[in-house]
Amino acid sequence: MIIGVPKEIKSNENRVALTPAGAMEFTKRGHTVYVQSTAGIGSGFEDTDYLSAGAQMLATADEVWAKAEMIMKVKEPIAEEYPLCRANQLIFTYFHFASSEALTLAMIDQKSICLAYETVETKDRQLPLLIPMSEVAGRMAIQEGAKYLEKPTKGRGVLLGGVPGVPPGKVLILGGGIVGTQAAKMAAGLGAMVTILDVNLTRLRYLSDVMPANVVTQYSNEYNIRQLIQTHDLIIGAVLLPGAKAPNLITRDMLKLMRPGTVVVDVAVDQGGCIETTHPTTHADPTYIIDDVVHYCVANMPGAVPFTSTLALTNATLPYAIQLAEKGWEKACAENAELKLGLNVVEGKVVYKGVADAWGLPLHTVDSVMK
DSSP: OEEEEOOOOSTTOOOOSOOHHHHHHHHTTTOEEEEETTTTGGGTOOHHHHHHTTOEEESOHHHHHHHOSEEEOSSOOOGGGGGGOOTTOEEEEOOOGGGOHHHHHHHHHHTOEEEEGGGOOOTTSOOTTTHHHHHHHHHHHHHHHHHHTSGGGTSOOOOTTOBTTBOOOEEEEEOOSHHHHHHHHHHHHHTOEEEEEESOHHHHHHHHHHSOTTEEEEEOOHHHHHHHTTTOSEEEEOOOOTTSOOOOSBOGGGGGGSOTTOEEEEGGGGGTOSBTTOOOBOSSSOEEEETTEEEEOBTTGGGGSHHHHHHHHHHHHHHHHHHHHHHOHHHHHHHOHHHHTTEEEETTEEOOHHHHHHHTOOOOOHHHHOO
C-alpha cells in the first residue's frame, strides 16, 4: 500500500502522524511511505531521519494526498484540505465529526473512507487510540490550569499546592475516565485538594482505592456540581461519550456561582465541550473570559508537547495502521471488530450512530458499505 503523511497545518499543531520508526515498519514490509518535507520538524524529526528509515519525501501536501492510498494524519482535515481528499481514499486520523457539521458534510461529499482514531474501541470499551492523547491532555490540563490561575492571566492568584500555613487550591474534575484520572494524579502530586465526579459508581470505587488521600470522589449530578463549583479554583471538563457530543454539565447560568478568576479547562472541547460556554481556542490565543471565569479550551492540547505526543500516538496507531496496509481497509475491518468501529463515514455514507445523531443524518450499517 502507499501511505501518505502530510504536514499538519492546523494552528500550532506540531505533531506528525508517523515517526521515522513507524515509517521503517511499513517499508520493511514492502509498503511505500511518502512524507511531506518538514512534516516531522515540529516533533523533532528531520527529513533525513525519514529517508534513512526508507520513506520518500515529497515537497508539497498536494503530492502526498494525490499519491497515497491511505493518508495518516493527527488532526481532522481542515477546509483547505477538503478538496485534496479523494473518493475511496482511506483517511486514518482523529476526526471528531460530532463537533463539526462542516467537516462531516465535506467528507460525505468527498466520498473518502474516514476511519477515526477516537472511535476504535476494544471489547472492554477502551479507546486505545484516544488513550495516549487523553493521558497527555489530562496531565496538561493541570499544568495549563495552574498557569492560568495566576493573577497576570486573570486567575484567582492561587498556587495549587499551597505553602505551609496556607491551604492548597481546590481542583474539581468532571469525569473519572482517562483524562480525569491523569488530571487527578497531576493535581494530587502538586498537593491540591481534588474532587472527582462521575456517574459510574464502580469507577468511583476504583478511584477511591487507588488515589492518594488528597483526592476524594463524589457522585455526579447537577446539585453536586452547582455546590462544588462555588468553592473550587480549577475545574477540568473530562467527559467523553465516544463519537458523540459531550453533555453540558456546566451551563451558562452556573458561571455566576463561581468566584471571579476561577479557571475552567474543557478537555472535551473536541467533542463540543461539557461546559455550555466552551468554544475551541488555539495555543496562540488559548483563553477567553466570560462572567470573570477564565476558559481554556484549546482543541489540540497535546500539540503543545509534540515530541511526547507523537511518540505516544504512533505507539498506539501503528499496529492498526499496519493491519490496514497489509489487508486493505475492508478486510482489516472485517477481521478486527476494533477497527470496524472506527469507520465513521464511508463513500458518502455515515455509518457511526453518534455522528448521524449529532447532525440528523441518515445512518447506514457498516456491513452495507463493506463489499
